[in-house]
Structure formats: C-alpha cells, structure tokens
Amino acid sequence: MKKLLYAGGILISGLCFSQETDSKIKASFFDGIAVAGYVDHGAFINFTGPNISYKNKDLKFILGMLPSLRIKEDKSEGTKNSAIMPNLGAGLTVVYKKIALQVPFYYNTKTSVQNGAWKMGIGLGYSFR
Numbered sequence: 001m002k003k004l005l006y007a008g009g010i011l012i013s014g015l016c017f018s019q020e021t022d023s024k025i026k027a028s029f030f031d032g033i034a035v036a037g038y039v040d041h042g043a044f045i046n047f048t049g050p051n052i053s054y055k056n057k058d059l060k061f062i063l064g065m066l067p068s069l070r071i072k073e074d075k076s077e078g079t080k081n082s083a084i085m086p087n088l089g090a091g092l093t094v095v096y097k098k099i100a101l102q103v104p105f106y107y108n109t110k111t112s113v114q115n116g117a118w119k120m121g122i123g124l125g126y127s128f129r
Contacts, residue, residue: 037123042072062093100125
C-alpha cells in the first residue's frame, strides 16, 4: 500500500511540474482565479486550488478543489458558529477569456437537527492569468 501511495505521489508530481507546453490537459496547484458566489443560504469566496484543466482557445474547463471562505449567519439558538469559516469545496469552473463561472460543491457536516449533505452553489469570478 505504501509503495502504491509513493507511486501515485510521484505520478501526480510529474504531471504538476511538467514543462510541456503543447498539452491541452494540464494539472496545476493554482490557476489564479478568484470567485464569489452563493451556496446554501450564504456566500463564498474562493480561489481555485489543485486541479486538472482542459483548454481550447479562449475556453478553459477546470475540475478541482476550492479552498474557500464561507460566509453564513448561524441562526441557531445558544452557542453560535462564526459567520466566516474556512472550508474546502470541489467543483467545476469554466473560464471564457477572463470571466469565470463556477459550480462548487460544499459538504455541510451533520448536526443535531440536520444530516450531513453536499450542497451545490453558483459563482462568478475573474481569472488573473
């Protein structure tokens, strides 16, 4: 099992640090895209994280992880959570020229009144590259 994990890590590192420029499919750690949007009666701000992308002329599709700040008021009684919390999502981002449209998925953990569930959102952003 340990050898399999090492082999997978070497393979992923090789893809991420590859210097080939002809490839249309690419893996990267950061794409320079900032997005703000709506999910589960709250907002989010994120930057694209580790991902796999496909580029064709001015259109780019990105499937990856989304390190985020989720902004949502806790309406429960008694002890409350912070309104701004760090979170990790995953989802699809489509970039046309410099404008990004994103469909992220975030997991809400189980509470005493609600089961854990994935929530889908929508966001609009800008590509700095």
